[in-house]
Amino acid sequence: MARRTKVTPIHRTRDSRESTRPEAAGLFRTKNDLPERARQETVSLLNQRLADCIDLQTQAKQHWNVKGPNFIALHTLFDSVDVEAYADLLAERVVQLGGRADGTARIVAQQTILLDYPLTLTTGEEHVAALSDVLAQFSRSTRIDIEEATELEDAATADILTEITRGIDKWLWMVEAHQQGGRAV
Numbered sequence: 001m002a003r004r005t006k007v008t009p010i011h012r013t014r015d016s017r018e019s020t021r022p023e024a025a026g027l028f029r030t031k032n033d034l035p036e037r038a039r040q041e042t043v044s045l046l047n048q049r050l051a052d053c054i055d056l057q058t059q060a061k062q063h064w065n066v067k068g069p070n071f072i073a074l075h076t077l078f079d080s081v082d083v084e085a086y087a088d089l090l091a092e093r094v095v096q097l098g099g100r101a102d103g104t105a106r107i108v109a110q111q112t113i114l115l116d117y118p119l120t121l122t123t124g125e126e127h128v129a130a131l132s133d134v135l136a137q138f139s140r141s142t143r144i145d146i147e148e149a150t151e152l153e154d155a156a157t158a159d160i161l162t163e164i165t166r167g168i169d170k171w172l173w174m175v176e177a178h179q180q181g182g183r184a185v
């Protein structure tokens with residue numbers, strides 16, 4: 001089976017696919033005093049992360065298909081990768097800023113930029129590689145978003161994204177540890 005492409009180290013540039021994200025719809029009126037232009041940009045990036053987060057949630061559930069001696073350990077670990085609360089944080093922040101949270105399965109399928117999760121994976125090693133790839137990809141994106149939210153002087157959004165990044169990094173550690181036998185490099 002072809003090996004998945006490793007996520008490249010963090011660059012301070014956006015994934016090229018992110019340029020395809022849709023223009024944010026018009027904002028609802030709000031007494032939130034962040035400038036409209038900043039809210040528009042933030043809503044757009046948060047909706048992108050919302051799509052990715054819901055995709056990530058469904059990918060973690062593919063633990064159903066793990067085969068082999070590590071089945072129970074990996075099934076239990078993957079089940080504990082619970083990012084539903086993060087989807088809620090992202091969606092609610094979108095609406096707080098006057099935006100519309102775009103989180104249906106159909107929109108998510110169109111908009112997610114995460115690597116696809118091949119349904120042909122079977123071994124524990126393959127599942128660990130696949131889930132750690134998308135966890136790393138997701139936290140790379142949220143780290144870039146933190147910088148963008150900070151530049152837009154939206155400290156609350158940056159804080160939410162920081163909380164999410166902290167959690168995703170923790171899941172990445174727990175999943176990736178299965179690939180990290182031997183000496184550190």
Ligand SMILES: [Fe+2]
Pocket residue numbers: 075079
């Ligand atoms: Fe399960």
